[in-house]
Amino acid sequence: MSRTRAPLACARRLLLPAAIVALLPAGSLAAQRTVPGSAVIIVGQDPVTPVPTLTRLGASLDVSNQLFLRLARLGPGLRTWGDSGFAPELARRWSRRDSVTLVFDLDSRARWHDGRPVVANDVVTTLDRARIPATGGRYASLLSEIADVRAEGNRRVVVTFRRRYAEQFYDAVFHVPPMPAHLVAPIPAESLAASRFAREPVGNGPYRWVRSVPGQLVELEAVRGHFLGTAGILRLVFRVVPDADARLNLLLSGDGDAQEAVSPPVANLERIRAAGHLREVPVASGMLGYILFNHADPADSARARPHPVLGDVRVRRALVRALDRERMVRAVFGPYAAVPEGPTSQLWWIRSLAPAAAPVDTAAARRLLAEAGWRDTDGDGVLDRAGRPLVLRLGVPAPSAPRRLIALQVQEQLRPLGVQVDVQVLEGSVWQERRNRGDFDLDFGAAVQDPSPSGIVNSWSCANAGRPDANVGRYCDPAVDSLVALARFSSGDPAPYWREALARIQADAPAIFLYAPATVFAVSTRYRDATLRADSPWADLRRWSVDPGRALPRDRVTR
């Protein structure tokens, strides 16, 4: 009996769906033609600790941003003051109680990947950890203006600040996404990096953790039914490839779908254009490249004496004016970098406030050096003063291709002026140690800036002069410090203060500000809606989808 019934039952099971599909309008049918989708993103560093409070940069942050949502997201305008530039994410809405108190109401639909709801205590626990220097590390200084964080019920978080300032909202929502208190609270802060939570994070974002192979890859999968919508790409792999050439080869061969930061030289961009299946996506970045002048004499162990050459502002200005920065930057970055007029990356909204720098003028540079007493008295082509030749050591980290390439151009452009630059290409850790010790004349540094211009305090304030990894050139102008403080904490429009501070920095010439590049991403053309964000490049990955006509076999694989 069963043998005769089975085909009939089977036919009935097939007929019904077939009839439904036949009755569907063509548009609906097209809408059904989606594929699960996959993306292999090639990164240069291992996302070792993709957890808030443990990371602020690089691949770890890229992965962390897929796993953890912020209370609110920064909009495309990158406006960090007030709250008008932000959109809801974990917080459904927010309000201000007074000039120092913000109230956030969490979205009740938000869940951790283990199924527990996101509650106010998660926010309180995370921010409390991050605010304490012993447990929050470098986040503590970023959140130092937060006086108190407390929960009012399960869904409401109240953040109180020490004083009124323009970036209260930004500080509360941007730096540290909440972590699950029920998992994190039992882990001592010093053990978090080595904990199971750091190895297999449980977040609340559109992707959940699947696995990692240390040094090789991290795999995530989309959370189906996520309260912000299910991501269009279900499998996401961050593939770790330390070597830049290997990264590019992997991308060009089709084994990778996207790559962050296609490195100069520009020939690499030409290879991507020529490949046909890839497109370049330039995105404003927080990177700033500059040659720092040491204001202190490296021969003085106490670094109390001014630098015998660069302590004179006329010499510093002469070096700035002699260089054709535009030409150097175009040669290395092509169209994808701006020449900054001050210590401002493309992420900072104040970048347009800096006055335009004086044009390249080697004659003016010569005059300035002559005024400072530098002349070629022995006819060897190098200027000298009181028997000391104008020779400067320029420290360059070997791993940075742009800096290596530009350093040689700087050397060539300053040679006709009678300035001898000895380029010292150093292994990364050696370079860093020397700069932190203040053992350099010129240092080719690069900073990665937050969207907030308040970060200017880190590298250009008297308070941080001589501090390792901060103001290692010991530049100090109390007037600049005052102007920056006014810009940060005044209740009115901060722009005039920023404008004046930037003009003052430009006049002081503490560095040669060389490039503020865009990060150039390479992305396969098979993706639809493939947008990237300046503040967090891959944060919109959940909106991407694969063009069904260009799907690969790997796109159809689901777990």
Added chain:
Amino acid sequence: MAGRLLQGLLTVALAAVLAFVLMRLAPGDPLAVLGDDRPLTAEARAQLEARFGLDRPLGAQFASWAGGVARGDLGVSIATGQPVTRLLLDRLPASLLLGGVVLVLTFGLGIPLGVLQATRPGSAADRLLGGLSLAAWAVPSFWLGLVLAGTFAVRWRLLPAAGMTDPLLDPGAPWAVRAADVLRHLVLPALTLTVVSIAAVMRYQRAAMLAALAQPSVLAARARGLPGPAVIWRHAWRNAIGPVVALLGLWLPLLVTGAVFVEYVFDWPGLGQLAALAVAARDYPVVMGVTLLVAAATVAGNVAADVLHAAADPRLRP
């Protein structure tokens, strides 16, 4: 044998002491890699130094490390916070696979080709093979790797450009599928290393074989009317194997260290790549772990070479 073992242990210990001292003398700050874009506070730095024992005198640091080694604990990576033993064990299979395949190919092809050259000295084949091997020896491995990747992976898309496995391959896929995937990824790095290594084996073998073929015993064998292959392989080659076996002993550490440049170019997740990253980051515990492993492999290689040599040449047996 006990003497050899003691000698080996002393060699490994000496290598460890040298590596420890030299790494500490080299400039560089292992905690620098932990600094994001913001400076480490003095408090955080002090905590990290205490955690990794960097605040203790050098002698105490070495004693602590050596004590750990005796217990089988190689410490924790400063850069990643992971146990060094785990890092080494994670990377060892990849290095053994690449090194093993290259070793087999290099000696498996190099020896017959060297013998072929020696048996036809001055012929077109000898000159051609000699020229090719010399050219291959002169080519930098990273350059050859980039050319091969550019040709076979990027242009023709026949083979993977980098890595050891396809990251999107289902981990639950059948064994044969996963093995085939690894083999596809192995072709280009193994080919690169074999091409640049084979010349040495060929040239050593050719020179040794030429000397062996001129020995009276071989002439006598020929005079007795023995067939050519028997004369070459049974009488001449056994006398010519010594230098190649010695070379094999030196080559055995390659099994664990891999080749740094090739591992970089092809993103092969082996110990060479790990060592290079650790040195750049001044990750002392990882560098020490790799050094220990390489020193042990070198000692083992030398012992293995002696044993093989003795097996091949009865005159060396005790």
